[in-house]
Amino acid sequence: MLPKALTNLVDALSQLPGVGPRTAERYAYYLFKTQKKAASDIVEALSGLKEGITVCPVTYELISSDRKLSPIYDDKNRDKTTVAIVEDMFDVVALEQTKAYSGTYHVLGGLISPIDNMTPEMLHIPELVKRVIADKVKEIIIATNATIEGESTAHYIQKQLEGKKIKITRLAQGLPIGLDIEYADQITLSRALEGRRAV
Amino acid sequence: MLPKALTNLVDALSQLPGVGPRTAERYAYYLFKTQKKAASDIVEALSGLKEGITVCPVTYELISSDRKLSPIYDDKNRDKTTVAIVEDMFDVVALEQTKAYSGTYHVLGGLISPIDNMTPEMLHIPELVKRVIADKVKEIIIATNATIEGESTAHYIQKQLEGKKIKITRLAQGLPIGLDIEYADQITLSRALEGRRAV
Numbered sequence: 106m107l108p109k110a111l112t113n114l115v116d117a118l119s120q121l122p123g124v125g126p127r128t129a130e131r132y133a134y135y136l137f138k139t140q141k142k143a144a145s146d147i148v149e150a151l152s153g154l155k156e157g158i159t160v161c162p163v164t165y166e167l168i169s170s171d172r173k174l175s176p177i178y179d180d181k182n183r184d185k186t187t188v189a190i191v192e193d194m195f196d197v198v199a200l201e202q203t204k205a206y207s208g209t210y211h212v213l214g215g216l217i218s219p220i221d222n223m224t225p226e227m228l229h230i231p232e233l234v235k236r237v238i239a240d241k242v243k244e245i246i247i248a249t250n251a252t253i254e255g256e257s258t259a260h261y262i263q264k265q266l267e268g269k270k271i272k273i274t275r276l277a278q279g280l281p282i283g284l285d286i287e288y289a290d291q292i293t294l295s296r297a298l299e300g301r302r303a304v
Numbered sequence: 305m306l307p308k309a310l311t312n313l314v315d316a317l318s319q320l321p322g323v324g325p326r327t328a329e330r331y332a333y334y335l336f337k338t339q340k341k342a343a344s345d346i347v348e349a350l351s352g353l354k355e356g357i358t359v360c361p362v363t364y365e366l367i368s369s370d371r372k373l374s375p376i377y378d379d380k381n382r383d384k385t386t387v388a389i390v391e392d393m394f395d396v397v398a399l400e401q402t403k404a405y406s407g408t409y410h411v412l413g414g415l416i417s418p419i420d421n422m423t424p425e426m427l428h429i430p431e432l433v434k435r436v437i438a439d440k441v442k443e444i445i446i447a448t449n450a451t452i453e454g455e456s457t458a459h460y461i462q463k464q465l466e467g468k469k470i471k472i473t474r475l476a477q478g479l480p481i482g483l484d485i486e487y488a489d490q491i492t493l494s495r496a497l498e499g500r501r502a503v
Binding site for chain 2: 106107108109110111113114116117118120121122123124128130131132134135136137139142143144145146147148149150151152153154156157158159167168169170176177193194195197198201
């Protein structure tokens, strides 16, 4: 029914995560109608993707190809002895936006998840262990998601670093700002209780 | 923080309808990780979009550039005296999938919506009026959405065709299949009552 050129685009867009055929159709139709701007922007950006991005060999952050190291790791004002462990680059962006952190990062490249076939070997954990020694790291902040995958990855990392004389911390779990206690789920509320702080 | 090549892609993808920065980031990251397949598919499909698609000059359906007319309109087995009026090409696809319609289509290219600056002049309504005469149309099925925009477009079309000796129908409104009456909203239920049929 639909022209081949359009179904090709629908099929291509359906590969995006969480995009079903309906959404892909909506995107495709939009791109067809406004083809000049959005479509050419996307083509251009995708074409520049491969050459423009590389991975920092120390922190595994995504960086511009014209750099050798992550700009955060390379920054003299950032504390290399404090390392926050995150799942991916967007977690780095989120933490940086808080402007509350002056240490460096280590990107795992995923979380341990048997369902998704993500095993510990696929994450940059051995590199982390080496880095702990090389950079004389004093504190590791495990900043993985508050999910089952995040928890098990955190436990795994903790085990790998056992015996090393470093402080290992995790992000606090508790009530998110703005939430009424009566609407909090049981787990969140029990974590908030466990983690209660003296005032 | 993020490499320029990645933020370019996030910005480009944010132009898609209903895609916020978070979703665009997720898409961009996915495209970066699996760049060989999905990204090149999208680039290829977008590049072929302009040349591959044209608009049928009679029905305003989207068609392959190598055709002159919509394959449905061109089909001798389809009844040209029955015309279903739809918003866009995907509605044609949806109706065709029912296999319950043997007439032809007329694509409006949108619905009247003052909020979105869609005025009747932007739709292919004059062309419809001409077609009614040229093809000696006997029945017009107004198959616009059961929304405010769909309703007002339907009323507008009805007015434009006033005085012409044709049957004008609209798609039935009522309970969708599988819905419990107790969960139906009031408007749907009152439409179902209004449109009740003898058994």
